[in-house]
Each structure stands twice: as structure tokens, then as C-alpha cells.
Amino acid sequence: KHSNNNMKNFFLACLVVTSVISVTESRKIKRIVTKTSDFAGAGTDKGANYLVVANDWPALFQESNMNTCSLGNSACFISDLDDTSRNDREQGKLDIFQGTLLRGCNNFTFSNDVEFIRVTKDTEDDWTFDWIYLEFSDFTHVYCGLQTAPNTINTTTSPLTIMCKNQVY
Secondary structure, eight states, X not given: OHHHHHHHHHHHHHHXXXXXXXXXXXXXXXXXXXXXXXXXXXXXXXXEEEEEEOSOGGGGGOHHHHHHOOOTTSEXXXXXXXXXXXXXXXXXXXXXXXXXXXXXXXXXXXXXXXXXXXXXXXXXXXEEEEEEEEEETTSEEEEEOOTTOSEEESTTTOSEEEEEEEEEO
């Protein structure tokens, strides 16, 4: 009877270790949440391009990487993050982007913590936002925002590099 309990404990321990390993190995981006600032003119009808970057600062400055998808496991690129089925990026609103809207970042597996997001915009239509939030499959979250929030992006201020802070709940 004693050896049966030991065997059960051993299998339970193996199950827990396997679960922890599979969670830590699978850090896939699941959704991006944005918060448009709450003042007149903060919203935009145009999308924005995002480069979600992990632990690879040089990738931020390689424009060619944004179009060639040669970012490896350190970063992914979303071209024109915009939900055409609804009016997103409106004054004071939260927007959730997930699934195929994430384009090259949909289920992208990051090898390191996300430390930066680079936001670009190629239209004069300003978008002013408070923060950008990333959610991952391993139940971690990343909050990205500037100390000087709100942040305005357009062709003059583009690209905008934002520091991120990893959070676990």
C-alpha cells in the first residue's frame, strides 16, 4: 500500500513538471488590447503597423526586417492592425485584436520576454493612445506605455518605440 502511494505521488509530480514545462515553452501571443485616449481628436479611422519585439533591440532599427519577416523568434510584425468589421480606435475606447487580425503575430512563439513595441503609422490621421497590452498563452501579460502618456503617432512622430513591462497574474 505504501509503494502505491509513492507511485501515485511520483506520477502526480511528473504531471505537474510536464505541465509547467509545456506552459513555459509555449509563450504565444493571443491578443493585443489598446486604449485610445479620452479627449477630442484622439481616435483615428486608419490602422497602425506594429513591430512586437522581444529581447532584440537591433531589430527595431532594421526597416527591412519589417517587410521580409526575417525576425526569427525575437520579434513578429503586424501590418495594418485594424478590425474592418467595426469602428476601432475611437476616443476613450478599448480595442481587442486577436486571431487572424494579429497577422504575423497570431500564435507567434516568443523565445524571450517582450521588452519593446515599435508602432508606425503612415498617415497624417493622428492616433493618441494611453497604452498597449499583450496577452500570452502562458497567462503572462505585457503592459507597454510611455511615461509621457498619452502618446500620439502620425507620420511626423512615426516610428514610436515603447518600453514594455512583463507581468504575471
